[in-house]
Amino acid sequence: MSDNTVKNIMIVGVGGQGTLLASKLLGQVLVANGFDVKVSEVHGMSQRGGSVCTYVRYGKEVASPLIDLGEADIIVAFEALEAARYLPYLKKGGVLVTADQQIDPMPVITGVTTYPENLLEKLAACDIKLVSCDALALAEQAGSSKAVNIVLMGLLARHMDFPRQDWLDAIEAVVPARFLDMNRKAFDLAG
């Protein structure tokens, strides 16, 4: 990357899915690799089951903590509808790493509207690189449905150029010791 390039990664999902831990993990990896890093989070009400997004920006020097429309190099989505919602933030040709999970939002539960069909197929038809997996099943295979965030970070890691050990170190830094083995397993299952 040239000297003044700033790379942008967005992590999006449903409040409570563990996006904050994922962004913390990613931030650790980037700091360990000597970048100036800004991570912007959302707390409070939006964390209660709403649509959430976290911005991670890194480079030699980062000014704004926000990522705007058409600026993201990579989006990591924890849920299919959220992947579609944040598509406008992705650069043309950017990478969309997404779980194929569907979580109905309240207007769908109450029947006011319906969950859009075949979202991943429609996303695949856009000018992007789509990488998806059944993160929930993989997380359960690792030992807990809560490890979806680490599965997705594992998938993201395969689209970035940082040594595997840096990711494992970062997992150790942000995850409680008793869940370490399970999370390491989740990280590796993404491959």
Next chain:
Amino acid sequence: MGNEAVARGLYEAGVAVVSSYPGTPSTEITEYSAEYDAMYTEWAPNEKVALEVAIGSAIAGKRAFSGMKHVGLNVAADPLYTVSYIGVNAGLVIGVADDPGMHSSQNEQDSRNHAKAAKIPMLEPASSEECLAYTKLAYDLSEQFDTPVLLRLTTRISHARSLAEVGERVEREAVPYQKDAMKYVMMPAMARPRHIAVEKRTEALVQWAETAPVNTVEWNSTDVGIITSGIAYQYAKEAMGDKASYLKLGMVYPLPEQLIREFAAKVKTLYVIEELDDFIETHCKKMGIAVHGKDTFPLCGEYSQSLIREKLLGVTPAPMKLEETLPVRPPVMCAGCPHRGVFYALNRLKTYVSGDIGCYTLGSSAPLSAIDACVCMGASVSGAHGVSKAVGTMNNKLPVAIIGDSTFIHSGVTGLINVAYNQAASVTLILDNSITGMTGHQQNPTTGLTIKGDPTTAVDLEALCKAVGIQDVTVVDPYDLPATYAAIKKAVEGTTASVIISRRPCALLKTVKHSAPLAVAADKCTGCKACLRIGCPATSMKDGKMVIDRNQCVGCGQCVSLCKFGAIGGMEA
């Protein structure tokens, strides 16, 4: 995180006492402060109490801090405006976090107006690193100019993580206290000369601002000059790079004059870029400087680099988009939330519901749709009192106030005293989930634990309500939906004031043990959707039958009694 850096700044500045009330986006300042044993840190019942505690410490001679969100500063405004006159003995700093874009707030006020109105200097950092440095600077200014100092943060500063260099703590001896009624006792005879001292202090601070190291100029192209502060500086820098020159103001009150004039004189077109009000812009215009501000940029909402690119460079992004309309995903009460059934009951009973600030504000959203008004913390109890005095009942039922445990202690109890004292007939529903929920689980005076997790006295809510004069106090378990419904129905159909305490810990608390997820017997489910009216995110319809997401369901059972066909039960169902 910016808030973490402020806490580090407090530690390094030798602060002795931290007293705050939680509020997004300010909460983590105090949570991180509590991790340093060298500082005494507490959650106070509300922001007014918190600031008064900090004032006591500063008068006694130890550096002190109080942190809050923007609307919290309104609660603390009374001591704020007078401590401005008193000044300090040891340094006093008040951290206030604004929430442009209202990610988690009921209004979008700009706290800089409080600084001006209270005549208190205000610093505004633009990064985590500056959060740390400005916090320390604030204490030096406080002691140098004998003034409290405000530290303004915004969501994107408070909740953005970036690198900051840490230093060592400097332990500070207590500044000797000397009794001085002319300085510390604000009666008219003493306050008059203090007001004069405040005006002189502001003049001295303006002089300081002219050459202050936190007010910096960056010369690039002089075609465009931008005066800015805080996070807006970062957006401007991102958007304009070296296509503009910048005057970055680290102190936003009081503002320099000469420095602004000189900057303005050297640039062709001058913009002020600031979130939210036209605060710096008004100052410039008062000095007769031609400047663009809110004629170009909005008064409402958060700014961003693309907004600035669009307004100053005419560049608009052309993003990719799917053709179809995507359903919105508003925040909802969590699966297993003990508040849910209460709102279901209120929705069915159709009386006036006076809401309050906390997770239960979500009871306003469909399908529960059970809140009529929501103003500020504590306003539910007094608001229902007002409805009672104005019209007595609605739909022949008493008005209901709905309030959480922490919020009740914050400022609901004063409303309840008024209900008892002035004999209103209203029902106060205290949703006691044993924690301050929305801000992410802070202890409060009802939980029996301090911020450090140490055991302490817990307020006895039943005894408190009875002590203020409410005779009819009942406790219900909200997971028992039929009993909860019956208790609320009886209360709203009564004629006298009552309190119902709905007691069940927040489902997200780590100490709460959950039951196994429930399941739906497809052969019994008729697809009537009666259960969906409780608005649980773990429920949904698939192929005409109700299904429960076993990853979300915590087995609370609030939906079970809604099914007339007995279709909801354990996994074996």
